[in-house]
Amino acid sequence: MLSFGEAKQTLESAGQAHVLQFWPELSEEERDSFLRELAQLDLRGLRGHCEAAAAAAASPPSRLDRDMEPIPPELIGSSRKSDRKAVCQWESEGLLQISKNCVGVLLLAGGQGTRLGVQYPKGMYNVGLPSGKTLYQIQAERIRKIQQIADCKHGTACSIPWYIMTSEFTLAPTKKFFEENHYFGLESANIIMFEQRMIPAVTFDGKVIMQSKGKIAMAPDGNGGLYKALVENKVLEDMKKRGVEFLHVYCVDNILVKMADPVFIGFCVSKGADCGAKVVEKTHPAEPVGVVCRVGGIPQVVEYSEIQLETADLREPGGGLVYSAGNICNHFFTRTFLEDVAEKFESQLKQHVAAKKVPYVDTHGNQVTPTKPNGIKMEKFVFDVFPFSRNFVVFEAMREEEFSPLKNADGAAADSPTTARSSLLAQHCRWALSAGATLLDEHGNSIPATASGVSSGKSPLALCEISPLVSYFGEGLEPLLKGKKLATPFILNEKMAEELQNQS
Numbered sequence: 001m002l003s004f005g006e007a008k009q010t011l012e013s014a015g016q017a018h019v020l021q022f023w024p025e026l027s028e029e030e031r032d033s034f035l036r037e038l039a040q041l042d043l044r045g046l047r048g049h050c051e052a053a054a055a056a057a058a059s060p061p062s063r064l065d066r067d068m069e070p071i072p073p074e075l076i077g078s079s080r081k082s083d084r085k086a087v088c089q090w091e092s093e094g095l096l097q098i099s100k101n102c103v104g105v106l107l108l109a110g111g112q113g114t115r116l117g118v119q120y121p122k123g124m125y126n127v128g129l130p131s132g133k134t135l136y137q138i139q140a141e142r143i144r145k146i147q148q149i150a151d152c153k154h155g156t157a158c159s160i161p162w163y164i165m166t167s168e169f170t171l172a173p174t175k176k177f178f179e180e181n182h183y184f185g186l187e188s189a190n191i192i193m194f195e196q197r198m199i200p201a202v203t204f205d206g207k208v209i210m211q212s213k214g215k216i217a218m219a220p221d222g223n224g225g226l227y228k229a230l231v232e233n234k235v236l237e238d239m240k241k242r243g244v245e246f247l248h249v250y251c252v253d254n255i256l257v258k259m260a261d262p263v264f265i266g267f268c269v270s271k272g273a274d275c276g277a278k279v280v281e282k283t284h285p286a287e288p289v290g291v292v293c294r295v296g297g298i299p300q301v302v303e304y305s306e307i308q309l310e311t312a313d314l315r316e317p318g319g320g321l322v323y324s325a326g327n328i329c330n331h332f333f334t335r336t337f338l339e340d341v342a343e344k345f346e347s348q349l350k351q352h353v354a355a356k357k358v359p360y361v362d363t364h365g366n367q368v369t370p371t372k373p374n375g376i377k378m379e380k381f382v383f384d385v386f387p388f389s390r391n392f393v394v395f396e397a398m399r400e401e402e403f404s405p406l407k408n409a410d411g412a413a414a415d416s417p418t419t420a421r422s423s424l425l426a427q428h429c430r431w432a433l434s435a436g437a438t439l440l441d442e443h444g445n446s447i448p449a450t451a452s453g454v455s456s457g458k459s460p461l462a463l464c465e466i467s468p469l470v471s472y473f474g475e476g477l478e479p480l481l482k483g484k485k486l487a488t489p490f491i492l493n494e495k496m497a498e499e500l501q502n503q504s
């Protein structure tokens with residue numbers, strides 16, 4: 001355990017003596033927990049961290065725009081534009097790798113849900129589906145289903161380990177939630193939770209911000225904190241032990257995410273890629289998604305907060321956006337690539353600076369809630385390893401099938417619980433209709449397949465929800481639903497699927 005004397009000395013030499021200003025006022029208990037917190041910090045790197053934060057905040061943002069160019073089309077596979085046969089081959093390859101236990105998924109779930117306005121992990125959010133399922137449950141069930149599909153095809157009993165990166169904010173509640181829900185039917189041994197690091201928030205003149213008299217204001221180190229966390233928590237070793245060669249990394253908030261998507265994995269594996277990104281076409285220049293592109297010839301994501309609007313708005317002769325490859329935070333990595341990153345490149349990852357309002361205690365001991373940004377949070381981004389890839393590929397997915405993120409609270413125009421729920425229900429309506437079902441609204445009228453909500457992915461005209469345990473991407477529904485008239489709300493869960501199966 002770190003002693004007070006050691007802490008004092010290191011903080012003084014880092015130019016951060018103020019951190020202990022209120023030490024005399026702290027109780028024994030507070031002192032213990034403060035010292036424990038300080039022991040977790042990289043005290044030796046503190047000076048560097050604070051100076052770098054202040055310097056980064058003072059320097060003008062880098063203009064990447066001038067050197068940007070789109071990814072060449074030959075590096076992009078597409079569920080929309082590539083030929084059917086190729087897509088089927090990719091899917092087969094992906095399922096084969098899954099059946100051999102070579103595929104893992106990794107969830108980035110360390111965020112605080114500030115924009116959504118909840119105090120608990122986003123994955124525990126219930127967007128109001130007829131089933132009441134949370135994001136975590138939907139994701140767990142998709143893993144179960146894709147394992148089952150691979151097993152059926154290859155006669156195996158495979159498992160896809162689910163690595164979940166949490167943070168100080170999300171680890172305990174996520175753990176508890178999974179335990180209480182019996183891991184949603186997954187083997188608990190195949191769910192590996194670990195914590196990303198927290199780093200101190202810093203003032204514009206490079207001083208650590210005190211959240212209270214005995215606590216530093218800390219923030220997760222961004223989703224790019226993954227690479228350090230993979231090493232510190234021996235996740236790469238775990239992957240190796242299990243024989244996991246390919247990892248699908250994704251972000252918690254996308255209700256349509258296809259966990260371990262065999263098509264995406266198969267595409268990346270077939271191309272011999274070490275790193276890949278899934279994208280959707282951007283809807284409009286200001287859409288808050290990063291752009292997958294090249295900068296100075298090197299693959300990279302230019303984040304929405306770092307692109308100039310005039311660049312985002314550049315048009316092709318046909319009117320489409322030049323930078324249309326929207327990052328949906330679905331990445332493919334080989335384990336070997338991750339090992340390389342951990343060994344050689346982690347320390348080179350770019351630091352992104354965000355000015356934030358960070359509640360703090362002032363030098364007089366008053367608690368202050370700032371009304372304008374007073375501090376800097378430094379973050380690394382998960383996609384900043386793309387430049388180190390030797391063979392980077394991009395896969396374009398259909399937005400209405402794969403992307404509807406939950407970022408904002410209801411009331412916002414986009415990316416809210418309502419839009420997430422609608423996207424999922426509209427997808428399931430499309431699946432049911434194309435399997436040959438007739439959906440009836442509450443008045444018993446049939447809902448036409450061309451109804452705008454159903455075809456566009458906007459608000460669905462019918463409440464039709466299909467459990468991931470019944471269908472992963474719309475497959476297997478025809479034998480259950482063809483020719484059936486279904487009154488909505490309609491929930492197709494495993495029990496209902498069995499009943500329908502018996503009827504036919």
Ligand SMILES: CC(=O)N[C@H]1[C@@H](OP(=O)(O)O)O[C@H](CO)[C@@H](O)[C@@H]1O
Nearest residue numbers: 223288289290327328329381382405
């Ligand atoms: C650092 C990072 O991963 N940023 C991602 C991520 O944005 P957030 O606003 O941080 O959730 O998800 C977006 C897709 O939902 C993606 O477009 C963007 O590039």
